Each structure stands twice: as C-alpha cells, then as structure tokens.
Amino acid sequence: APGRLEVIGGPMFAGKTTELVRRVDRARIAGREVLVVSHALDDRHGPGRIASHTGLAVASRAVTRAAEIPGHLQPGTVLVAVDEAQFLGPELVDVVTGLADDGLDVVVAGLTVTFDGRPFEPLPSLMALAESVTRLTAVCTVCGRDAAYHVRLEGAVAGGDALTTVAGYVGGAETYQARCRAHRTVTGRSS
Numbered sequence: 001a002p003g004r005l006e007v008i009g010g011p012m013f014a015g016k017t018t019e020l021v022r023r024v025d026r027a028r029i030a031g032r033e034v035l036v037v038s039h040a041l042d043d044r045h046g047p048g049r050i051a052s053h054t055g056l057a058v059a060s061r062a063v064t065r066a067a068e069i070p071g072h073l074q075p076g077t078v079l080v081a082v083d084e085a086q087f088l089g090p091e092l093v094d095v096v097t098g099l100a101d102d103g104l105d106v107v108v109a110g111l112t113v114t115f116d117g118r119p120f121e122p123l124p125s126l127m128a129l130a131e132s133v134t135r136l137t138a139v140c141t142v143c144g145r146d147a148a149y150h151v152r153l154e155g156a157v158a159g160g161d162a163l164t165t166v167a168g169y170v171g172g173a174e175t176y177q178a179r180c181r182a183h184r185t186v187t188g189r190s191s
C-alpha cells in the first residue's frame with residue numbers, strides 16, 4: 001500500500017519542530033521505526049540533532065542533499081521525518097513523494113516563507129502534493145497577532161552574500177522575529 005505525505009509549514013517560531021517531534025514520539029511509542037532527517041548545515045544544536053525552541057531534541061541523520069535520504073532507511077523504517085526542509089531545496093519533492101509512493105509515511109516540516117516574505121520552495125510544492133497539511137503560525141513580536149511571516153533583524157550578523165544563500169537562513173531568535181501581516185515590513189528590533 002502507498003504511504004502518505006504530511007507537511008507541517010509556517011514561519012520561524014510557529015512550533016513546526018515541536019509538532020514534528022510529537023509525531024516522532026507517538027510513532028516510536030507505537031513501536032514504529034522512524035528515520036529522522038536534518039540538514040548538515042543546520043548544526044546550531046550539534047550535528048545529528050533536531051531541536052525546538054522549547055528545548056525538545058531528537059537524534060537525526062544529517063544530510064547535505066535530499067538524494068541521500070533513501071540511503072539512511074533501515075529495513076523496518078515506516079516513517080521518515082524531515083525538519084528544516086527548506087534547506088534541502090526543490091530536489092526534496094521527488095525524493096519524498098517517491099518514498100510515499102513506495103509505502104512510507106513521510107512528515108516534512110519547514111519554512112513556508114523567506115524572511116523577505118516570499119514563498120520558500122520546496123514547502124509550497126510539498127503542501128500542494130501532500131495528503132495532509134498542518135499550517136502553523138507564530139506570535140507577532142510587535143503586536144501579538146498570528147504571525148505567518150518572520151523578518152531578519154537589521155544589524156544581525158551575516159556576510160552580505162550569506163543573505164542570498166541557504167547559510168543566510170540559519171539563525172535563531174537573535175537574528176529573526178515572527179511578524180504578522182501588518183508588521184512584516186517593519187525591520188529593527190521590537191521592544
């Protein structure tokens with residue numbers, strides 16, 4: 001039987017990793033073998049770990065390209081969980097749809113938007129192809145409304161070119177803030 005693809009999408013601080021870890025925990029309690037995948041570039045929490053802003057963490061296989069994911073499957077793997085999917089690029093779409101076609105359940109979490117408010121592939125495509133989509137929002141740091149966006153703070157440390165590369169997206173609360181529609185173009189720190 002085919003598997004299914006689920007996507008957990010939203011801006012930074014929306015609770016995507018928390019929700020992904022919840023899925024992984026529940027599957028393991030049910031005795032299901034889970035492969036957890038992260039991007040090698042995102043080593044904020046040490047290599048081979050996914051971690052939430054709430055302090056939850058689980059061990060992961062760090063990959064640099066989506067095509068490496070199938071090579072980490074164990075004979076009994078039934079669920080593949082991928083965090084920070086935006087780092088893996090458009091190539092992830094064929095890889096995870098292929099896994100679901102082959103009978104695996106796949107849950108993919110990642111950013112739906114860039115820090116300048118544009119759709120951030122591959123999440124939009126994955127959301128279009130998934131059986132199930134969980135769309136999360138964060139809390140706007142200026143006004144407390146639901147935040148579907150995040151901004152990069154002025155003065156955040158990063159080399160100029162890094163802004164346009166994947167590396168430019170690696171950062172936490174010191175670099176990015178969740179923002180609502182009204183405040184998504186207001187840069188600078190809230191206080």
Ligand code: ADP
Nearest residue numbers: 012013014015016017018052053054138139178
């Ligand atoms: P994501 O993976 O989407 O970045 P996490 O699951 O790592 O989110 O973290 C979500 C947690 O971040 C929330 O439960 C909350 O404790 C914390 N948090 C910090 N700032 C915010 C914010 N502006 N809006 C919502 N949650 C925030």
Ligand code: MG
Nearest residue numbers: 016017051052
């Ligand atoms: Mg996260």
